[in-house]
Amino acid sequence: MFFLHNLERQVTLHPSFFGREMKQLVTSKLLNDVEGTCAGNYFIISIMDAFDISEGKILPGSGLAEFTVNYRAVVWRPFKGETMDAVVYSVNPHGFFANAGPLRMFVSAHLIPTDIKYDGNATPPQFTNNDDSVIAPGTHVRVKVIGTRTEVGEMWAIGSIKEDYLGCLQDA
Amino acid sequence: MSAHDQFHDSDEEEEEFNPPPATASDDEGAGQSLEQRRRPRPEDEEDDEEDHEQEQADHDDDEDEEEDEDDEDDVHGGSRPRKRRKAAGNAFIDLEAEVDDEDEAEDDEADGEEIRDFIDHSHPDDVAETERMHDDRHHRELDRRMQLEAGVDAEEQAELYKIRYGRKHRKRGLGDGNVMPRRLLLPSVDDPSIWAVKCKEGKEREVIFSIMKRVEESQGTNREVSITSAFERGGPDSVMKGLIYVEAQRLNDIILALDGMLNVYVHGKNHMVDIKEMPDLLRIQKTEPLQPGAWVRLRRPPKHNGDLAQVIDVTENGLEARVRFIPRIDYGGTSNNTTNSMFGKRKRPAFGHGPRPPQRFFNETDAKKHDPRGIVRQGNSWLYRGDEFENGFQVKDIKIQLLQTQHVEPSLEEVTKFANNGEDGNENLDLGALAASLKEGSHSILYVPGDTVEVYDGEQKGVVGKATHVTGDIVTLQVTEGGLQGQSIEVPTRWLRKKFNVGDHVKVVGGSRFRDEAGMVVKISEDRVTILSDQNSKEITVFSKDLREASDSGGQSSLGQYSLLDLVQVDSTTVGCVVKVDRESLGVLDQNADVRTMQVSQIANRLPKRKLAVAADRNGSEIRLEDVVKEHGGQQRQGKIIHIHRSFVYLHSNDNKENAGVFVVRANNVATVAAKGGRITGQSASSGPDLNAMNPAVQRLNHPKQMAPPKIIGRDKSIGQTVHVKKGGYKGLLGVVKDATDTHVRLELHSKNKIITVPKDTVIFKDKITGERIDITRRGPPQRSGGLAPPSVDRSWQGGRTPSGSRDSGRTPGWGSATPSYGGSGGRTPAWSRGGDGGRTPAWQDGSRTVNPYADGSRTAYGGGGGRTPAWSSGGGKTPAGDFGSGSKTPAYGGGDSWNSGSKTPAYGASAPTPGASGGPDWGAPTPGALNAPTPGAYSAPTPAAVNAPTPGAWQSSSWGGGGDSAPTPAAGAPTPAAGGMYYGAPTPAPYTAETPAASGPRYDD
Helix, strand or coil: CEEEEEEEEEEEECHHHCCCCHHHHHHHHHHHHHCCCEECCEEEEEEEEEEEECCCEECCCCCCEEEEEEEEEEEECCCCCCEEEEEEEEEECCEEEEEECCEEEEEEHHHCCCCCEEECCCCCCEEECCCCCEECCCCEEEEEEEEEEEECCEEEEEEECCCCCCEECCCC | CHHHHHHHHHHHHHHCCCCHHHHHHHCCCHHHHHHHHHCCHHHHHHHHHHHHHHHHHHCCCCCCCHHHHHHHHHHHHHHHHHHHHHCCCCHHHHHHHHHHHHHHHHHHHHHHHCCCCHHHHHCHHHCCCCCHHHHHHHHHHHHHHHHHHHHCCHHHHHHHHHHHHHHHHHHHHHHCCCCCCHHHHCCCCCCCEEEEEEECCCCHHHHHHHHHHHHHHHCCCCCCCCCCEEEECCCCCCCCCCEEEEEECCHHHHHHHHCCCCCECCCCCCEEECHHHHHHHCCCCCCCCCCCCCEEEECCCHHHCCCEEEEEEECCCCCEEEEEECCCCCHHHHHHHHHHHHCCCCCCCCCCCCCCCCCCCCCHHHHHHHCCCCEEEECCEEEECCEEEECCEEEEEEEHHHEECCCCCCCHHHHHHHHHHCCCHHHHHHHHHHHHHHHHHHCCCCCCCCCEEEECCCCCCCCEEEEEEEECCEEEEEECCCCCCCCEEEEEHHHEEECCCCCCEEEECCCCCCCCCEEEEEEEECCEEEEEECCCCCEEEEEHHHEEECCCCCCCCEECCEECCCEEEEECCEEEEEEEECCCEEEEEECCCCEEEEEHHHCCEEECCCCCCEEECCCCCEEECCCEEEECCCCCCEEEEEEEECCEEEEECCCCCHHHHEEEEEHHHEEEEECHHHCCCCCCCCCCCCHHHHCHHHHHHHHHHHCCCCCCCCCCCCCCCEEEECCCCCCCCEEEEEEECCCEEEEEECCCCCEEEEEHHHEEEECCCCCCECCCCCCHHHHHHHHHCCHHHHHHHHHHHHHHHHHHHCCCCHHHHHHHHHHCCCCHHHHHHHHHHCCHHHHHHHCCHHHHHHHHHHHHHHHHCCCHHHHHHHHCCHHHHHHHHHHCCHHHHHHHHHHHHHHHHHHHHHHCHHHHHHHHHHHHCCCHHHHHCHHHHCCCCHHHHHHHCHHHHHHHHHHCHHHHHHCHHHHHHCHHHHHHHHCCCCCCHHHHCCCCHHHHHHHHHC
């Protein structure tokens, strides 16, 4: 789910950047540092604006200036039970991996409807029910998240397509 | 018990109108019957069977009344023979008994007519063709019995009832034991006592069987064994092993009964069991039946004591198991034995002492070699000296009591031995380990407050809650779902199991071999939970009791000092990357791409991660850790470099789940996809650092290149020159430059009357007269301007320049040096412009403005200084200043201001002592020869210092004494970065990186 979230971050600036354009530099550094990262259990998708940039403070010893920046960002947090669309990128006998934007998820064979079976002889290997559902790398699927795990700078999810209206989004 | 029985009996007495003769007939058998009742079960059963047979004989298909009749027959059956004996003693009873038999005969007919009529059944003789008209017959009979009973005294009667119905009652109790309150069945002081008798350990059951035999044999003789029961509670893990328990009225009876029996020591100290403890003796402990595939430990044969074995099969009666284990055969040693045995009986080798042979799989070649006659082939298996071998394993039927089935805890090492050999090893390994984990864990299920648990048995079945506290076997839980929500209930642990939901992040904590794996639950069926491991994205199935909710941080990824993705030294020539961490072993991907499973002890050590390791890819580009590279050819796998070891690189990729995403390739078989931090790679970057980028001297030369060439004010020197077109459609034609811009010239061709425009760099300037190639920029102006600089000076200066020209572009010295001026080697520019402009210009143009005063000064010296001037101007003067500027020694630069160039120079000399010292005297001499020395200076850092140092120093001390004193101070700070920069050393930031304000900012922006 997407949220508009107010966040705060310390940005440091090298003395060589001190000057009139400093605020702009701070903002661009913030964008570089933060946009597209995973912050714990959500992803920072885009920074709307940095609405409050504090006075810079020189850090003793290094000469760098530190700014406290308050900014507003669009963040995306996947929830347990949320349904999202993903693109399959890898298929193996135990299930398949898919990307939902920055989130990687695994759908175990246990969580795939029983009529959709692994076919290792196909190229590329795929899950198929020999009818309208063929799940191979590149397939768009609708997945329900049943669990998430967060690590430093990374998120992981386990999904299921063993429910109504989930699974393949395109006809084979 | 007796009281109860009596009560019941009297009850039934009214219901059942049993013919008195039958009861009387039982009278005498009382004592015996008591004994029978208390006898071990097997005998009981025999009795029952007899009864049944008789019963069946009596009533063929009389199912309806079976229950009742059965009861009666028990009494009858047991005593029937005796009844016959008694016949003479009591005619009346006998008679009645016969009538009874008759009745029974009639019974069949009666049955057909009137079914389910209780009274009719009981008294079939009453069942005449008509109704209950003949009731008086009942009365008569009742009267008769009353009379009879009155004749017997009360005590006897009680005894009688007890005998008659006690047994029957017990049988009924067996059928539905729940009905009878247990405490009423407890033994009392009136019951026989139980003694514990010592016997040989492991022979308990045999002893019991021999007692049974003795009882049977003595039955009916005058030496009847008068014990009530005997039982044993032996077993490998029992505390009651080595004892049998015998129930009898007196100890003497036991001694008599067991006298002379093998393996039992009845004459020793016998211990009487306390009445209170009697029930405990018979408490049944449920033992898990042995399953094929389970792990056990052997006790026998002694050679194999403690060895791990796997159950193949269990015999029907559950007494023996067929197990397989790794044999311990000493082929050589045993052959000696056999030769010995030829000479007669020898002492059997004792296994208790001396080393036992190591565990090794059976090898028929070895066996044949040592004892060719001892080996026989039987289908798939071998028979070798009485032992059976299959697939390398020894196979043997062993009594279960000689197996240790509890707390087996097979180590992985042992288990793998089994897995390695069998073709179906893998399957066995998994199942077996799972079964073992079940056994092990069952006694150590741990619940901690906070666990979500589910009651799966008992009254509260289905309740889900959170454990709040745990005391011993009782878990108090707060119900979280359903009708009982919010209540707190207590449940014994045996009815509980942990509850998880799909998607939970859990960790294996129990005794399974997957211990410490963490993962997410993907499937739950009963108490088996399938989780997807975090480490390798494999699915594993474990019991829910072995799981615990995990925090989000992943599970164990290290074993000892080795953790996942570490590089380890496998042996002296092999390294490997840890791709799997198990409880007791590591999976290591070695450099040949083989995965080995290794114990920690097998690994030599861990190789520290070399952050600076560099290798060259197939294009020769450098590759470092964290670079993304792609395999060339093969599977075209792409991954991030995690280790570089010699010519092998270990790559990690998230797309590849095998071996934790790690694979190994040769460094020269990969191509860089993206270097870490956007480092420039590819053909242009040779392996190794970009020296040019780091070299301040080169940088200095390069920088002016980016500068616009010095703007020449006034008439373009090319105008009026004769030129030769060297490129394009007009190639080869001569012409005169009529007009020129910065880039182009307009030529009036000699050959035809046409003016063309060509780029300046496509023309060659020629001497008007000789046709020789000339350099207008160099040669022309000095010649024209004449007086200012004497030609001789110019020449010497040119000579001085030559090496510098050659060092720039490798051109031949001499006139060729003109080209470099266009070639853009900036260092030269000031030189020529100085030459052209009379010395002031270069200083002015090339250096920054600040140099001005100095430049002025220099010019003065130049102008006046005759012979010294060239030396000075080429080696010192401008050069250090330029050097300084491009070398970006800002502080000194900024600080020095008008003195900077001069002041800083001596500082160089000071900080770079050796060249300075050696250079000093040389530089005193203005000879061009001496000037050759600075040439390398452009490349090697110290030299410029040397060049710079002496000259101004000398000069300064004479001309600028006062200034010199004050100047060195700021300068002192300067040389350090400068010198450092030359050496590619620490201060790097200043010279190389654009970020540094010193280098880029003031110098070039202004």
